Amino acid sequence: MGAKPFTNPRGTRDLLGENLVLIKHLERTASMVAAVAGYQEVRTPLFEETRLFKRSLGEASDVVEKEMFSVPRRGSEGAEAMAKGFTFRPEGTASTARAYVQGGFAASAPLQKWFYIGPMFRYERPQKGRERQFNQFGVEAFGAQSASLDSEVVGIAVRFFQELGFDDQLEVRVNSMGDAEDREKWSQVLREFFAEQMQGSSERCADCQSRYTRNVFRLLDCKSTRCIELNEGAPNLFAVMGDAAASHHQQFIACLNNLGLKVIDDPSIVRGLDYYTRTVFEVHYPPLGARSALCGGGRYDGLVEEMGGRPTPGVGFSVGFTPTELALAELNLPAAADLADLRQQLLPQVYGVAVSDEQRDDLFILCEKLRRAGISVELDYRGKSLKAQFKEANRSGARWAIVLGDSENENKQIVLKNMQQKTEQIIAQDDLLAALKDA
RNA sequence: GUGGGUAUAGCUCAGUUGGUUAGAGCACCAGAUUGUGAUUCUGGGUGUCGGGGGUUCAAGUCCCCUUACUCACCCCA
Numbered sequence: 001m002g003a004k005p006f007t008n009p010r011g012t013r014d015l016l017g018e019n020l021v022l023i024k025h026l027e028r029t030a031s032m033v034a035a036v037a038g039y040q041e042v043r044t045p046l047f048e049e050t051r052l053f054k055r056s057l058g059e060a061s062d063v064v065e066k067e068m069f070s071v072p073r074r075g076s077e078g079a080e081a082m083a084k085g086f087t088f089r090p091e092g093t094a095s096t097a098r099a100y101v102q103g104g105f106a107a108s109a110p111l112q113k114w115f116y117i118g119p120m121f122r123y124e125r126p127q128k129g130r131e132r133q134f135n136q137f138g139v140e141a142f143g144a145q146s147a148s149l150d151s152e153v154v155g156i157a158v159r160f161f162q163e164l165g166f167d168d169q170l171e172v173r174v175n176s177m178g179d180a181e182d183r184e185k186w187s188q189v190l191r192e193f194f195a196e197q198m199q200g201s202s203e204r205c206a207d208c209q210s211r212y213t214r215n216v217f218r219l220l221d222c223k224s225t226r227c228i229e230l231n232e233g234a235p236n237l238f239a240v241m242g243d244a245a246a247s248h249h250q251q252f253i254a255c256l257n258n259l260g261l262k263v264i265d266d267p268s269i270v271r272g273l274d275y276y277t278r279t280v281f282e283v284h285y286p287p288l289g290a291r292s293a294l295c296g297g298g299r300y301d302g303l304v305e306e307m308g309g310r311p312t313p314g315v316g317f318s319v320g321f322t323p324t325e326l327a328l329a330e331l332n333l334p335a336a337a338d339l340a341d342l343r344q345q346l347l348p349q350v351y352g353v354a355v356s357d358e359q360r361d362d363l364f365i366l367c368e369k370l371r372r373a374g375i376s377v378e379l380d381y382r383g384k385s386l387k388a389q390f391k392e393a394n395r396s397g398a399r400w401a402i403v404l405g406d407s408e409n410e411n412k413q414i415v416l417k418n419m420q421q422k423t424e425q426i427i428a429q430d431d432l433l434a435a436l437k438d439a
Numbered sequence: 440g441u442g443g444g445u446a447u448a449g450c451u452c453a454g455u456u457g458g459u460u461a462g463a464g465c466a467c468c469a470g471a472u473u474g475u476g477a478u479u480c481u482g483g484g485u486g487u488c489g490g491g492g493g494u495u496c497a498a499g500u501c502c503c504c505u506u507a508c509u510c511a512c513c514c515c516a
Contacts, residue, residue, distance in 0.1 A: 130514095
């Protein structure tokens with residue numbers, strides 16, 4: 001052995017075999033539910049200008065403050081190089097909004113419904129259900145402010161989980177962040193309300209103390225029991241919310257009810273990213289307990305303008321595959337039948353066996369012929385004995401073995417063996433392809 | 440960034456109050472009257488005991504440092 005072996009970077013995985021089967025199933029399920037709702041796939045670059053994320057997510061968001069995978073721009077030095085540099089996308093909404101603006105859709109075709117599936121990157125300490133590179137499925141709809149669009153987006157998220165086998169305990173928790181002006185007002189009254197709790201002898205936890213200045217809204221979803229008590233009587237956003245946002249929220253809930261979804265008003269849902277306005281929601285599966293949150297999203301009516309485009313409303317969500325995989329494992333999902341075809345693709349249909357070394361070349365030629373006809377064929381490359389080749393054939397999961405011996409080869413024939421039924425027949429080599437296709 | 444746990448074969452793990460040549464199961468490789476899969480049988484250990492230092496006659500075992508993994512917090516998908 002040479003040098004120390006390399007290992008994958010922290011928070012990443014090599015996907016192969018059974019894990020890859022599951023990921024592929026998630027991907028196809030995602031694109032199916034998005035496509036039937038009329039959403040088009042979009043593939044944006046894996047990295048963008050760092051400025052893009054700072055602008056869209058907010059300088060003070062945790063993602064921007066400490067979770068960005070950034071690289072400096074060449075030709076510049078120090079802080080300027082980082083400021084002008086690039087960042088591996090930590091989420092998908094900013095990129096799609098950028099693509100929307102750049103593509104000139106606001107003028108040509110303002111209503112755009114897009115989805116994406118792909119890797120995202122966050123530079124944080126990995127733990128259960130969290131990775132530095134993870135796959136995400138997301139949906140973004142630009143150009144309409146109708147509450148029915150909000151509910152359509154929620155419906156896609158729910159459908160995704162239903163297709164994966166989650167039952168009707170799935171629920172949608174909703175809240176509203178109001179419009180920008182509403183949030184400004186609300187943040188002021190919240191600061192006033194919590195001001196006395198921030199005094200020296202406060203019972204408030206240390207985290208809340210720092211949240212007070214960074215993002216007051218977060219005090220509301222603190223999990224500390226004492227803090228929850230102290231949140232009693234805190235001003236409600238709906239008290240200061242404008243009529244437009246308030247009625248949008250009511251319509252949104254009405255639409256969800258029309259879709260037959262289980263809806264729960266949850267004022268503690270406060271998204272961490274700056275761009276959310278009005279609708280925010282999470283899809284939960286309560287049997288999962290502490291990890292019941294499967295997906296989050298909401299409306300971002302100011303984002304496109306923030307990206308330099310015309311004022312354009314938008315709404316979307318994203319699902320991380322990592323927590324989804326965790327949830328599926330806990331629930332013994334998906335059903336084996338859902339994965340059967342993907343698993344089948346990993347197996348060869350035919351395994352080629354050479355009785356002795358003299359037949360190996362001819363066998364290889366025959367196998368290649370089958371492959372060119374679209375039949376997957378595996379065979380031995382390591383000079384294994386006949387017995388060992390059959391062992392391999394058995395282990396490979398191939399339904400058929402083709403066995404080439406001296407006597408058959410002389411007569412341009414070959415043995416076709418059904419591995420399950422253990423039956424064999426000798427057929428002409430020219431008839432092999434037809435025989436396999438018939439079977 | 441902060442805290443806890445773990446680290447022995449490809450995998451899952453044993454390894455006693457420190458004591459001879461470090462083990463098991465699974466997996467893997469080869470063979471069991473020369474043209475056939477399971478089971479069985481036989482043979483094969485594939486290892487820098489994460490790395491470095493220390494204590495000791497003696498360290499996988501005790502101490503220190505370090506790295507990696509993992510879980511939790513923060514936050515989030």
